[in-house]
Amino acid sequence: MTVRDVVVTGLGATTPLAGTMSATWVALLDGLSGARPLDAPWAADLPVQFAASAAEEPTARLDALTARTLDRSQQFAVVAADEAWADAGTPDIDPERLAVVVSTGIGGITTLLEQYDALRERGARRVSPHTVPRIMPNGPAAAVGLRLNARAGVHAPVSACASGAEAIAQGLDLIRAGRADVVVCGGAEAVIHPLPLAAFAAMRALS
Amino acid sequence: MTDNDILAAFADIVYEVARIDASIVTPEKRFVDDFDIDSLSMVEIATAAEDKFGVSIPDSALSDLKTVGDAVAFIAKAGVAA
Numbered sequence: 001m002t003v004r005d006v007v008v009t010g011l012g013a014t015t016p017l018a019g020t021m022s023a024t025w026v027a028l029l030d031g032l033s034g035a036r037p038l039d040a041p042w043a044a045d046l047p048v049q050f051a052a053s054a055a056e057e058p059t060a061r062l063d064a065l066t067a068r069t070l071d072r073s074q075q076f077a078v079v080a081a082d083e084a085w086a087d088a089g090t091p092d093i094d095p096e097r098l099a100v101v102v103s104t105g106i107g108g109i110t111t112l113l114e115q116y117d118a119l120r121e122r123g124a125r126r127v128s129p130h131t132v133p134r135i136m137p138n139g140p141a142a143a144v145g146l147r148l149n150a151r152a153g154v155h156a157p158v159s160a161c162a163s164g165a166e167a168i169a170q171g172l173d174l175i176r177a178g179r180a181d182v183v184v185c186g187g188a189e190a191v192i193h194p195l196p197l198a199a200f201a202a203m204r205a206l207s
Numbered sequence: 208m209t210d211n212d213i214l215a216a217f218a219d220i221v222y223e224v225a226r227i228d229a230s231i232v233t234p235e236k237r238f239v240d241d242f243d244i245d246s247l248s249m250v251e252i253a254t255a256a257e258d259k260f261g262v263s264i265p266d267s268a269l270s271d272l273k274t275v276g277d278a279v280a281f282i283a284k285a286g287v288a289a
Contacts, residue, residue: 065226069248129250 006175010088012080012186019056021083042194047201051192069130070143071108077140077188078147084184085148091182099152099180100145101171103163103187108135110193140188152180163187213260213279220255221275224248234276256282 014020016034017027027034034052043049058075059067061082067075081102085091091098111134118126133139138156145154153174157166164187171185191197200206208216218232225244238244244252249272253264256278262285264272272278 063226068226125254129247133247 004176004178006172009091009182010084010086012083012085012087014054014056014058014061014076014079014083016052016055019054019060019079021080021087038192043197046194046197048197048206051197053192054190069134071111071134071139072190073104073107073188074134074140074143076190077102077104077186078143080186080188081144081148081184084186088182093182095149095151097152097181098148098150099171099174099183100141100148100150100154101157101167101174101183101185102141102144103156103158103167104137104140104189105158105160105163105187106189106191106196107137108139109191109196111135113193113195144184148184150184152183208260208283210279210283213282214275216259217256217275217279217282220252220259224251224255232275234274234279236275237273238275239273252278260285262286 011021013024015024016036017032018024034055035050036053037050038046038048038053054076058072058079061079062070062075066078070078081100111131115127115131115135118128128134133142136142137158138154141154141156144150155167155170157163157170159166167185167187171183174180174183197206214232214234215229218229221227221232221242221244222229225242225248227242227244236242238249238252249269253269253272256262257264260282262282264281264285268281272281
């Protein structure tokens with residue numbers, strides 16, 4: 001049995017170093033760090049006082065409606081996918097041959113917390129109808145899949161910090177298995193919030 | 208509140224939820240076909256309209272509101288709190 005060759009045709013990233021793949025790469029080669037002090041008032045009592053937050057707000061690259069309906073983790077996924085798609089030359093492909101595998105380790109936790117506040121303070125009818133698509137772990141994959149009209153499958157293998165790497169491996173498998181010709185794959189996360197930071201610190205996973 | 212007042216206030220809600228410019232939110236416009244507003248955003252619009260106009264828009268009525276004019280008429284008939 002011959003193994004089908006798979007190639008990477010486009011890259012995208014929005015990171016603590018920069019808002020694009022190319023600028024991230026330049027910053028990496030320059031040896032820059034994306035870690036910075038957490039000086040917001042909400043961080044004052046946290047056991048950790050720094051984080052590698054995004055260099056650029058994802059909303060800078062999204063239309064207002066898209067930004068409004070997506071969780072922050074999904075905004076990052078869409079911004080990176082848009083860049084990768086453009087970098088690949090905006091492929092003209094049958095949607096039935098295009099798949100998406102985009103993962104997150106935690107996903108829409110800030111939406112979950114914000115909507116829990118809405119529930120407690122204003123009641124059940126004030127919980128946003130967008131809550132479920134914003135908090136589900138396959139939300140980033142779904143957002144990218146809808147944007148690119150991918151119909152060969154939209155998946156989100158979740159495996160903690162390895163989620164994005166596993167997504168790329170699954171994309172490779174989908175092409176080799178003949179289920180898709182192009183797969184947009186990767187990972188996105190947005191957990192710089194007091195609760196996840198306190199929780200990771202409590203398990204002594206932060207320095 | 209006149210129908211025009213309701214329309215103007217309703218158009219602000221449509222802009223807030225779906226980022227449709229208020230100037231094109233006119234009575235004959237259809238939420239789905241003209242504005243591409245999905246069912247989840249329609250629920251948001253209805254909830255915001257309940258808050259703003261002091262009316263109740265049950266889910267069973269929401270599915271019948273196909274145009275901006277339908278919504279304005281429903282709100283006017285339901286009795287707008289000034």
